[in-house]
Amino acid sequence: MTELRRNALDAALEQPTPALGTLPRGEPVQVFAVPQGTPARPRIDRAEGIYMWDISGRRYIDAGSGPVACNIGYGNRRVLDALQRQAEAAAFANPSTFESAANRLFAERLTEAAGPGYERVFVVSGGSEANEAALKLARQMAVARGDTSRWKVISRQPSYHGGTLGALSVTGDLSAHDMFGPMMQVMPKVPAPITYRIPDGFDQESWAEHCAEVLDRTIVDEGPGGVLAFIQEPVGGLATGALVPHAAYMRRVREICDRHGVILIHDEVMSGGGRTGAFLSHEHWPDCRPDLVVMAKGVGAGYFPLGLVLAPRDRVAEIAESGGFMHGHTAHGNPLACAVGLAVLEETLERGLIANAAAQGARLRARLDALVELSPIVGDVRGKGLLMALELVKDKARKTPFASSAMAAGTLAKVAMEQGLILYQRRTNAGRDGDWVMISPPLIATEAEIDLIADGIETAVRETARRLGVA
Numbered sequence: 001m002t003e004l005r006r007n008a009l010d011a012a013l014e015q016p017t018p019a020l021g022t023l024p025r026g027e028p029v030q031v032f033a034v035p036q037g038t039p040a041r042p043r044i045d046r047a048e049g050i051y052m053w054d055i056s057g058r059r060y061i062d063a064g065s066g067p068v069a070c071n072i073g074y075g076n077r078r079v080l081d082a083l084q085r086q087a088e089a090a091a092f093a094n095p096s097t098f099e100s101a102a103n104r105l106f107a108e109r110l111t112e113a114a115g116p117g118y119e120r121v122f123v124v125s126g127g128s129e130a131n132e133a134a135l136k137l138a139r140q141m142a143v144a145r146g147d148t149s150r151w152k153v154i155s156r157q158p159s160y161h162g163g164t165l166g167a168l169s170v171t172g173d174l175s176a177h178d179m180f181g182p183m184m185q186v187m188p189k190v191p192a193p194i195t196y197r198i199p200d201g202f203d204q205e206s207w208a209e210h211c212a213e214v215l216d217r218t219i220v221d222e223g224p225g226g227v228l229a230f231i232q233e234p235v236g237g238l239a240t241g242a243l244v245p246h247a248a249y250m251r252r253v254r255e256i257c258d259r260h261g262v263i264l265i266h267d268e269v270m271s272g273g274g275r276t277g278a279f280l281s282h283e284h285w286p287d288c289r290p291d292l293v294v295m296a297k298g299v300g301a302g303y304f305p306l307g308l309v310l311a312p313r314d315r316v317a318e319i320a321e322s323g324g325f326m327h328g329h330t331a332h333g334n335p336l337a338c339a340v341g342l343a344v345l346e347e348t349l350e351r352g353l354i355a356n357a358a359a360q361g362a363r364l365r366a367r368l369d370a371l372v373e374l375s376p377i378v379g380d381v382r383g384k385g386l387l388m389a390l391e392l393v394k395d396k397a398r399k400t401p402f403a404s405s406a407m408a409a410g411t412l413a414k415v416a417m418e419q420g421l422i423l424y425q426r427r428t429n430a431g432r433d434g435d436w437v438m439i440s441p442p443l444i445a446t447e448a449e450i451d452l453i454a455d456g457i458e459t460a461v462r463e464t465a466r467r468l469g470v471a
């Protein structure tokens with residue numbers, strides 16, 4: 001037994017952890033995901049900074065920030081105090097009855113950080129929910145101006161925008177569409193401007209140009225006036241392994257959307273809030289400012305479910321004047337979520353965590369780039385700031401991915417976990433596009449911690465190559 005302070009619930013749960021699916025009732029959520037008899041995950045005891053401990057006392061470094069969410073690390077005193085203060089004052093207030101100071105202040109500070117063009121914020125409980133809200137807001141923005149024929153939302157293949165049916169309809173994941181396609185209105189897709197394993201006959205720039213041209217053509221082919229919006233992850237997440245599009249692509253996307261009267265939505269659920277070394281990605285691409293920005297994950301930083309949509313003041317006013325936004329959830333504008341969002345934002349800005357993400361991202365990137373040279377299985381490293389991915393290949397010269405059955409990225413994540421290093425990995429498109437793991441530590445990581453993470457990744461990659469049978 002660990003000598004560390006034990007979670008009160010764990011103390012109440014005395015029995016040893018049984019394999020999953022073996023008890024007649026109860027069991028944690030993992031029981032929905034894995035075959036019966038799969039060993040249970042280690043049970044969390046506590047977490048602080050970039051570290052987590054299970055109930056046996058074993059320490060892990062969280063080099064993924066959970067699912068790229070826990071931006072300011074664990075156990076942050078300011079956020080915990082804000083959460084407790086708000087919970088004691090009023091844990092809930094129905095937005096149709098009351099406004100809350102937490103909502104008002106959070107909206108004020110967040111829109112200030114987002115800059116001109118993003119003066120209003122609709123607060124919900126997560127990334128999928130926020131994308132749903134953005135799609136409906138875009139539709140009402142068009143309808144409020146009499147553009148009632150527009151409803152199609154184009155997105156990229158591959159991409160990820162969430163698990164709910166609306167967000168899934170714009171997600172570029174063929175295996176999810178095989179399963180759920182009949183239950184939703186699948187939206188048109190255009191190719192993602194990938195930068196590695198580019199189709200024959202193209203280089204990075206010409207492929208980016210080609211992808212922009214396909215977007216242009218698709219808008220026309222779908223029927224002029226029919227396309228409402230284009231949604232993209234400015235810096236990619238798991239679907240593309242932290243894809244950073246060519247600058248020419250971003251410029252053209254904005255120009256194409258403007259020319260066709262199409263609303264541009266940036267899904268910054270993973271990239272927003274400082275992780276890429278900028279609060280929002282349009283700081284990296286100033287000539288590609290979106291009309292709507294969707295955020296989640298890092299804005300609540302794992303302390304409370306929080307997602308949001310940033311929108312321009314005049315467009316929101318038009319909707320409000322024409323009957324109001326036809327959307328809401330029990331928890332929209334929730335005071336606890338807003339109190340947490342405000343404290344996370346203050347912590348991010350006051351501690352200079354955005355600059356730290358840029359600086360530590362560069363430090364870690366140098367070590368990962370060296371791995372591309374050294375390791376026979378590391379084909380590419382991509383990303384910005386502390387949103388990076390490392391792609392594994394079987395044959396570096398040909399950039400050939402491992403067979404899907406080899407579970408290359410899963411093996412790397414497993415090996416890393418055995419050494420106490422947590423890497424975020426999940427398969428989009430059933431591994432069809434390749435294998436990568438996210439390298440995305442909390443923005444609070446110090447130089448020494450970044451070096452520790454880099455050392456751990458090097459060791460794990462070496463062992464993974466051995467297990468995958470690559471010399």
Ligand SMILES: Cc1ncc(COP(=O)(O)O)c(C=O)c1O
Pocket residue numbers: 067126127128129131160161162163233237238267268269270296297
């Ligand atoms: C880019 C992007 N959009 C949307 C989502 C969905 O967010 P959530 O899981 O909070 O619903 C995710 C989650 O991984 C994401 O990475």
